[in-house]
Amino acid sequence: MPITQYQNNTSIYKKGDQKVYDITDEKRAWYRKISHESRLSKLSAEEGLIDSIHEINKPRFDPDLLMPQLESNGLTAISLFSGGGGLDLGFLRAGYQHIASYELILICKDTLTTNLESTNIYCGPDEGDVRKVNWNIYKDKVDIVHGGPPCQPFSVAGSRKGADDERNMWGEFSRAVNAMKPRVFIAENVLGILNPKFNDFVKKYILNELTDYSITTFKMHTADYGVPQIRERVFFVGFRNKPRLNKFTPPSPTHTWDHLGKNDSYPNCLLFDTGLEKTKGVRDCLGLHSIGFDNLAPTIRSAFTGKRNTTSILNSTAGQKSWGDMQIWPNGIQSSREKASAFPAKNKHFRLSVQDVGLIQGFPESWKFAGAVYQVLGQIGNSVSPPVAYHVAVSVANALKNT
Template sequence: MRSVELFAGAGGLAIGMANAGFDHAAVIEWNHDACETFRENQRHHMSSVERWPLFEGDVRKFDYSTISEEVMVVSGGPPCQPFSLGGKHQGYLDARDMFPEAVRAVRELRPKAFIFENVKGLLRESFADYFEYIHLQLTHPNLIRRKDESWGEHRIRLERHHTSRRVRSEYNVVFRLLNAANYGVPQRRERVFLVGFRSDLGVQWNFPEEKHSEDSLLHSQWITGEYWDRHKVAKRHRPTLALRQAARVDKLAELLNDSKEPWLTVRDALVGLPDPEKQPRNGIANHVFSPGARSYPGHTGSPYDEPAKTLKAGDHGVPGGENMLARVDGSVRYFTTREAARLQTFPDDYIFRGAWTEAMRQLGNAVPVRLAEVVASSVADTLLKMRGHE
């Protein structure tokens, strides 16, 4: 199944799409270091990316007529800084808002489906009107904004068009805020996914079921002890149960079975990786210790035995607290690029190019590969079933 990947970044969504069975007809990204990451992995024949046609440049200049074969799915993560909780919150006033280009790709390629993702901040109350506007544009991508028409005026015209009994939606669009930890990613990372299917296909689809939970993790740690046994942590070295978790654990003691798997933790993610501070010459790509980490109020690092906090991409260097490991003994250090890649569920043979701060920025902007694959696989299954009934 052919697909087109917009705003590819480090490739998290693109690799997840490939793992789900999609074959990219074009991968579009403007950031040079991110493109060098793709090229590096193509040079060493990393199977997921080896044959991707990479376009380094402004997506606004990409000519979709150069893609001759039918495109089943358009996917991508329009730059999220305009809506990020950690950014300047300018939204549609920010020149980096690329949702209009996502709509253009849908309009010109007319795929059977699309998958777009963005940061949780997109759902902020202050962006509610613009989020509705995005939703309406993706529902009716052929109702184009006129010259000299403001986005607010265009939204009103879309609303009137959408509520008219004489028209039918071009795409049926749903959205949901997904926590990556609930899908087997060792990181608390919330992303908004917008998924649409062409309305003439008549398909029914819903977001995949969550398969992991915090309750199951607490049960495996504090009721059965299976978590500590699996990691071969002696009882005398096991941390003390935090007060904030104690009440929940008391209730969990009554559970005989939980149908969901435990959340994965930082400890789970880093299995097999040596401590880069103690073994600096470890021979593992991108696994280099970076000094200077420090803890301060509100920025205390990710506890070893919980999913990591959301990895972030700072405009000026690496955000300290969000990208640190908080060891059991209370000390902190920065995650290496390889460790951050593990937390984002990139494969170990995927190499990141650029300085440490730039590689961490690529990872901070990325979609976890596993989360992308879960959503993409569900879309792929629906399209394959539809094709089987044609």
């Protein structure tokens, strides 16, 4: 019988008293090799056998500047599948009032309670499981319902079982929206959900279940909004009042990033001037010295993956090369910059801290994550990039206030 962990990238089944993790032998061996090498290196560092090889970095990137705090717009919002709070933060910065957050993973309660300064945080299997909530208590009391139902049923990194995946929570998202009847709902997911394979799924769980709403769909890329990461996501936005949908305009890019991924000798004359601000590369954002090359980070994976509590953000072997080109090590992430500096990485590459990873996802350093390193990375990797959420929130607010 499957064990329900719908925020986990790895399917878990019970075979007798044993848990069976649904990942390939090749991928398992790859994780083990990286983990073993990292462990040996860390032990040497802790024993003082290796000197630190890089100074503690001072970032030159502040995500708060990408989402200036707006005055209250008088709109209320509730979040489902809240994770580390990416959507919550974006909506707060856009002037919304937070009503409540719901999340299955218990450690998220400490993160959300601390940062949102709210008592209406419901996390864990007892109070955060959306399948157990009577949403009628919020009926007609909330303007916006937003959330990112688990993406694993549609992700190219998974088995793509769609409706047959135990982690499919789209039916629960639709149930919540239909019960609360907000003016608008916003749902985020991976691009895989738009694959023709899932057309029937989208029709059944979104279009046919949310018939009281007029829905639009659009894609967003984090780097288009100044965040130094390759991360494309799809948004479904539904308005209960159809004329309001006609006033809604999906966010337009605020930044360009065609200059990244090229060495410093690349002719500037070959770059098209869009008039937009340039997204910084990862090295620039983290305050690292120039090596003549900078780029966006590969998509950060969730660390709630696999049998071990991984401290890696690497999502593929191709991603390893991309990180390597920037001379940054994506494995063995440390809990602080001081510890990262004291733990030399392979090839003398820069080792990341959880604070650095948060910045790469678009979280300001003022947003404090609770838990062990793998739990922090899991919260970051599962989250919507806050500046992206912010621009969606602003566009929705503009549609609701336009006459």
